[in-house]
Structure formats: C-alpha cells, structure tokens
Amino acid sequence: MNRAVVIGSGAGGAMCARELQGKYQVTVLEAGREFRPFGLNLGLITKLRKTGLLFDAREIEWLFPAMRIQRTDAGMLVVSGRATGGTTTLSTGNALRFDGALKELGIDLDEEFAGLSREIPVFSGHQKTWRPLTTRFFSICREMGLDPQPMPKMGDYAHCRGCGRCVLGCPSGVKWDSRRLLDQARHKGARLLTSHPAVRVVHDQGRARGVLARHGAHGKWFPADLVVLAAGGLGTPRILQDSGIGCDDSLFVDPVLCVAAEMKDCRQDRELPMPFAAQMDGFIISPYFDLLSFFFNREWRHKAGSIYSLMIKLADESQGGISGKRIRKPLTARDRERLERAAAACAEMFQRAGVDKGRLFFGTLNAGHPGGMLPLTAAQARTFHDPRLPENLFVADASLFPASLGNPPILTILAIAKRVARICCQAG
Numbered sequence: 450m451n452r453a454v455v456i457g458s459g460a461g462g463a464m465c466a467r468e469l470q471g472k473y474q475v476t477v478l479e480a481g482r483e484f485r486p487f488g489l490n491l492g493l494i495t496k497l498r499k500t501g502l503l504f505d506a507r508e509i510e511w512l513f514p515a516m517r518i519q520r521t522d523a524g525m526l527v528v529s530g531r532a533t534g535g536t537t538t539l540s541t542g543n544a545l546r547f548d549g550a551l552k553e554l555g556i557d558l559d560e561e562f563a564g565l566s567r568e569i570p571v572f573s574g575h576q577k578t579w580r581p582l583t584t585r586f587f588s589i590c591r592e593m594g595l596d597p598q599p600m601p602k603m604g605d606y607a608h609c610r611g612c613g614r615c616v617l618g619c620p621s622g623v624k625w626d627s628r629r630l631l632d633q634a635r636h637k638g639a640r641l642l643t644s645h646p647a648v649r650v651v652h653d654q655g656r657a658r659g660v661l662a663r664h665g666a667h668g669k670w671f672p673a674d675l676v677v678l679a680a681g682g683l684g685t686p687r688i689l690q691d692s693g694i695g696c697d698d699s700l701f702v703d704p705v706l707c708v709a710a711e712m713k714d715c716r717q718d719r720e721l722p723m724p725f726a727a728q729m730d731g732f733i734i735s736p737y738f739d740l741l742s743f744f745f746n747r748e749w750r751h752k753a754g755s756i757y758s759l760m761i762k763l764a765d766e767s768q769g770g771i772s773g774k775r776i777r778k779p780l781t782a783r784d785r786e787r788l789e790r791a792a793a794a795c796a797e798m799f800q801r802a803g804v805d806k807g808r809l810f811f812g813t814l815n816a817g818h819p820g821g822m823l824p825l826t827a828a829q830a831r832t833f834h835d836p837r838l839p840e841n842l843f844v845a846d847a848s849l850f851p852a853s854l855g856n857p858p859i860l861t862i863l864a865i866a867k868r869v870a871r872i873c874c875q876a877g
C-alpha cells in the first residue's frame with residue numbers, strides 16, 4: 450500500500466488521517482505528547498498569582514504542556530495546542546460554518562458539511578443553564594438590535610457541567626475534539642507517533658520523497674508517496690519555509706481582546722464559555738471568561754468569581770508572516786478601527802448593565818486562529834493544490850483560507866481537510 454505521512458493531529462490532520470487510512474498506510478507525526486487536560490484548580494492559580502511567580506504567559510507550558518503561547522513582534526500572544534488533538538482540545542466547542550469566501554472562489558463544500566453534521570453532535574439548547582448575568586447581556590444585545598444567537602457547540606453538551614474549563618481541556622469528555630477522528634484512524638490501522646516534530650519535507654523533481662522529523666535528539670526519516678501538512682496556521686508555513694517553499698505574507702490570526710468589569714459573584718468562571726455571540730461588521734462579541742488574562746494580566750486582580758468579561762474577536766486583515774520563530778503580525782489601521790468600534794459596543798453593553806466606563810479593564814491581546822499564508826485561489830478550486838508545492842504534497846488546514854473568518858474555524862477546516870483527503874484518494 451502507498452504510504453502517506455500526515456503532519457499534525459488537530460482538526461485538519463486528524464480528519465485527513467481518518468479519511469486516507471485504508472487507501473494509504475498513514476503515519477501521523479505529532480510534535481506534542483498525548484493530550485491531558487489541565488489538572489490544577491483555579492484556587493491554586495489565584496495563590497500562585499499572588500506570589501508574583503506567574504508573569505510571562507509563555508510560562509503556561511510549564512503548568513500545561515499541551516498549550517503553547519508564542520509572542521508576535523508587536524506583543525500579541527498566539528495560543529495553540531501542542532498535543533494530540535492540536536488546538537481542538539483547547540477550543541470552546543463552537544460549531545459555525547463559514548465558507549462564504551470559499552464559495553466565492555467556486556468551492557462548494559456542501560457535501561463535506563453534510564457529512565460532518567451526520568457524525569459530529571452539535572447542541573444549542575444550553576440557554577437554560579446560563580447564569581442570570583449572561584441572560585441579562587443576551588437581552589442587552591437584543592435591545593441594541595444586535596441579534597445575538599446561542600452558540601452551537603460540538604459535543605455531548607446535554608451533559609455539560611458548566612465548569613468553565615473548556616480551554617483547559619474538558620475534564621468530562623463532553624466537548625468534541627479531533628482525538629475522536631484520530632482514534633478512528635488508529636482503529637483502521639493508522640500509526641500515530643507523538644513527540645515527533647516534522648522538520649522538513651524533502652522533495653526533488655517536483656515530488657515529495659518523505660519527511661525528516663525529530664525524536665528526542667535523533668533525526669528520523671519517513672519516506673512517503675503522499676505528504677499532508679496540517680501543522681496549523683503557523684506550523685505549516687514554518688515547515689514549508691524550512692523545506693525551501695515560500696508562502697505569502699498574508700497571515701491573519703483573529704485577534705481577541707476582552708473587556709471586563711468586577712461584578713460581584715457573577716461566577717462567569719463557572720459557566721459555559723461563549724454561550725452566545727453577536728455577529729457585527731468585522732467582529733463578534735461573546736461572553737468569555739479570559740483565563741489567560743486572569744492568570745497573567747495584573748489588571749485582572751479581582752476574584753475569579755467576580756469578573757464578567759466580553760470577548761471581541763476580530764476579522765483582521767491578511768497582513769503578516771513568519772521568519773523562523775519570529776511572527777510578524779501588525780494591526781492595520783482598519784483592524785484598529787474595528788477594535789475601537791467593538792470596544793465602544795462592549796462599553797455600551799456594560800453601561801446598560803449598570804457598569805460605568807471607568808470601571809472597565811481590558812484583557813491581554815491574544816489570538817488563536819492563525820491561517821491564510823497559502824490561500825486558495827479560484828484557479829485551485831478543483832485541485833486544492835498550490836503550484837508552489839510538489840505534486841504529492843498537500844496542505845489541509847487554515848493556511849488555505851483566503852481570508853480571516855473572524856469566527857470559529859474548526860468546522861470549516863474539517864470540511865476542507867475532508868475534501869483534500871478525497872482529492873488525494875482519487876489521485877492515489
């Protein structure tokens with residue numbers, strides 16, 4: 450059987466591994482280890498905060514190895530998962546389809562989305578579990594004419610305990626993540642190698658010959674008839690760069706900024722994160738207790754149970770790139786204008802909830818949806834293959850998005866990866 454190497458086990462990688470196994474003998478190379486949810490309770494973190502020992506967000510890896518935080522040149526934090534399941538294990542489970550820009554290129558993923566809706570449970574009936582303040586903010590959004598919608602969630606949410614720890618890994622197995630696909634791939638015979646970061650794809654005469662990876666101090670060679678890169682929106686361009694293949698300087702990340710206030714005993718820290726969202730022009734607003742800011746931002750000095758926070762998630766312009774470990778991601782004038790508009794909308798919501806502007810504080814600017822550095826074009830609508838790539842090397846992650854979604858991307862990445870796998874099976 451022909452051999453395929455899939456790099457990364459997040460949304461794109463796990464889907465490709467599952468779909469390709471059988472037609473190919475699949476090996477998944479995953480840089481991280483087996484995923485384990487964060488074990489510590491927030492009370493202990495509060496004590497650690499007081500000691501002043503937590504000061505740099507990148508320290509999170511010491512406490513929680515599955516979470517990786519990188520800093521851009523401009524100081525924005527980019528969060529990703531580095532373990533089996535990739536960043537899907539850290540997600541808040543939001544299940545939104547956003548393929549408008551792909552449709553404009555002539556890409557119809559209806560069949561793939563239909564397949565996903567048959568296999569991934571999605572639940573929106575959590576409204577009755579919301580805390581009073583969240584219900585109040587939902588009404589405020591309505592009063593402001595923003596048409597907020599309860600967020601559809603991937604997983605068996607009827608059993609959600611509302612513990613608020615989604616981004617630390619669901620301790621109850623409620624939330625869907627791509628390890629479910631990975632398990633199916635392994636069940637069919639795929640091989641998963643953790644702690645095996647891919648270094649580069651070796652290619653000549655327009656064909657990938659295999660992948661050079663690292664395991665501990667050793668280099669390891671994986672010959673392949675097909676290579677699928679799904680190391681995430683930053684990992685994939687890095688591997689391409691190290692393989693002598695350039696990408697575009699069109700990185701987006703979906704910047705996130707939280708606007709918060711002290712609201713006594715509101716207990717947003719013990720509630721389903723992002724229970725609803727208001728879609729606005731260029732950004733969304735959604736209630737979200739920002740653990741990253743709570744852990745590391747000195748402005749977030751109140752008790753966890755007494756902070757209420759609204760998240761702004763921005764659709765940023767495709768501008769930025771990587772060079773080695775460096776990430777260049779400037780905010781453009783349009784991005785800043787959107788952020789200001791969004792912050793003003795949050796301030797109005799708080800005002801309507803009885804909180805003056807002077808009592809608001811901000812979270813740490815961060816992001817978790819990198820992509821866009823190998824954007825699909827109309828010419829690639831059928832092949833999903835960039836001409837810069839060797840003929841048997843494919844990409845199956847958010848690197849392919851033509852523009853930022855400013856919205857949760859997992860479902861759309863899964864649909865793209867399903868299509869890429871189908872194309873590879875037809876060609877192989």
Ligand SMILES: Cc1cc2nc3c(=O)[nH]c(=O)nc-3n(C[C@H](O)[C@H](O)[C@H](O)COP(=O)(O)OP(=O)(O)OC[C@H]3O[C@@H](n4cnc5c(N)ncnc54)[C@H](O)[C@@H]3O)c2cc1C
Pocket residue numbers: 456457458459460461462478479480481528529530531532533534535536537538539540541542543544545616645646647648679680681682684685688816817818819845846847856857858859860862
């Ligand atoms: C806190 C947070 C919450 C989020 N919530 C949501 C949500 O609710 N809904 C939603 O749709 N999206 C959400 N997202 C975004 C979503 O999780 C990611 O966009 C998505 O998982 C990306 O899928 P991917 O396959 O491209 O990459 P990833 O899921 O990041 O997987 C990439 C994998 O590749 C591995 N890797 C990287 N480099 C290498 C290498 N050199 N060799 C081998 N392996 C490598 C990584 O370890 C990782 O396992 C969230 C993101 C964050 C940070």
Ligand code: SF4
Pocket residue numbers: 542608609610611612613614615616618619620621622623624720721722
């Ligand atoms: S709130 Fe808690 S139980 Fe519910 S999905 Fe998130 S982590 Fe799992």
